[in-house]
Amino acid sequence: MDGVTDHPYRYIQKKYGNPDVVYTEFTSVEGVCHGADRLLQDFLFDETQRPIVAQIYGTTPQFFRETATLLCQLGFDGIDINMGCPAKNVAHSGAGAALITTPDLAKTIVTQTKAGVTDWAEGKSAINCSHISETIAKEVQKRHTALPAEYQSRNQVIPVSVKTRIGYDKPMAAEWVQHLLEVEPAVIALHGRTLKQQYSGLADWDEIARAAEVIKHTNTLVFGNGDTKNRNHAVELSQKYNIDGVLIGRSSFGNPYVFLPEGERPKKNIFQVALEHTQLYQDTYAHHERYSFLPMRKHLGWYVRSIPNAKEVRRQLFQTNTTDDVKHVFLAYNLL
Ligand SMILES: Cc1cc2nc3c(=O)[nH]c(=O)nc-3n(C[C@H](O)[C@H](O)[C@H](O)COP(=O)(O)O)c2cc1C
Structure with a gap:
């Protein structure tokens, strides 16, 4: 897609x-x-x-x-x-x-x-x-x-x-x-x-x-x-x-x-998965000439869409530029 x-x-x-x-x-x-x-x-x-x-x-x-x-x-x-x-x-x-x-x-x-x-x-x-x-x-x-x-x-x-x-x-x-x-x-x-x-x-x-x-x-x-x-x-x-x-x-x-088939338990907290995704995104593209973190923010918005305070967390995530920034937001909301 x-x-x-x-x-x-x-x-x-x-x-x-x-x-x-x-x-x-x-x-x-x-x-x-x-x-x-x-x-x-x-x-x-x-x-x-x-x-x-x-x-x-x-x-x-x-x-x-x-x-x-x-x-x-x-x-x-x-x-x-x-x-x-x-x-x-x-x-x-x-x-x-x-x-x-x-x-x-x-x-x-x-x-x-x-x-x-x-x-x-x-x-x-x-x-x-x-x-x-x-x-x-x-x-x-x-x-x-x-x-x-x-x-x-x-x-x-x-x-x-x-x-x-x-x-x-x-x-x-x-x-x-x-x-x-x-x-x-x-x-x-x-x-x-x-x-x-x-x-x-x-x-x-x-x-x-x-x-x-x-x-x-x-x-x-x-x-x-x-x-x-x-x-x-x-x-x-x-x-x-x-x-x-x-x-x-x-x-x-x-x-x-x-x-996953019904009944199979997820391996990891989804926000840890999101963090791993962010790190891989950064490692894959950060050295590219026209690198931008913006496309990753869209994914982060999706990861948090089902939590109760999604709107507020998303607003914070949309200000992030690095994996560390994302980690801070997740920690601030006790998601990790
Ligand atoms: C953001 C976005 C990008 C998409 N890009 C592609 C694409 O590159 N190739 C493709 O075959 N379909 C693409 N689609 C269509 C989806 O593959 C799929 O056919 C459509 O979303 C319906 O399936 P779903 O209800 O499971 O999402 C895209 C859909 C969206 C929302």
Whole structure:
């Protein structure tokens, strides 16, 4: 999730909640192929986060192909194509959920992404991709060399999946997934809202189930998404609507424990987890040129959202700039 699921966040979620799979923030293939080397920050991860899927978006099939090769070289376990983002700056360019209105382009994008995975298996690397800058290709090779031995080989052909919505301005999930199935993505994940709805109303799980019915007869898996409270709720929904999995988004903010099975006790006080998250955030990014603590404050606000004096504590947390500052606030409110 954009602005949320960065390396420190995924590390913490995996360590304390152990979700079955995690996804990076979505990253623009146009950005990667126009030399924006800062975007490689989105593709940082460590071995504890596996299986990890890189999510990408854009409109240029050739850029999807080259970025797919680069992602294989970085050692990702899967590549997901975003066809669900409703944000104006994404959808107005024809990317994200706007691809629902251009199924031919959507299909070409899936095919070209898969071709990029095959290119990797057949010996190509980022350095051989004509749109990937030398700076990016060198950094990718550096990270590749640091991977464990099993990720150095080219034997694994990683899956390519799609995350999308149930429609553009009206629900039409069964019809839309028919198009996608022609190019056989490994998974189709459906958020139960249209682009027009953005995040309003409730996710329409009956519409997800109608699409799941179509997908069921193929080799593609179907995941549902929208308004899931926790792991148990996810299991209930997957049984009720006959789907293969559920993606949990917003309810994990500030709470990795949503991924724990019912009855499993959290390992640590959540504010200690928040402090560890803050320290990792600082260690990961503080040496970066354009370092800012602001994105971390948003997470801190989420960690305290269910305590009685949340408003007051949040006001204090929104003045912090370091892990030590955060620790002082937590201690002042007896949270540690
Ligand atoms: C802040 C924010 C950022 C998001 N970024 C992404 C993204 O990068 N890729 C994506 O597929 N969905 C993104 N989404 C959508 C979520 O993945 C998910 O589909 C949506 O929030 C509904 O699921 P939920 O109710 O479990 O949160 C984002 C949502 C939010 C609120």
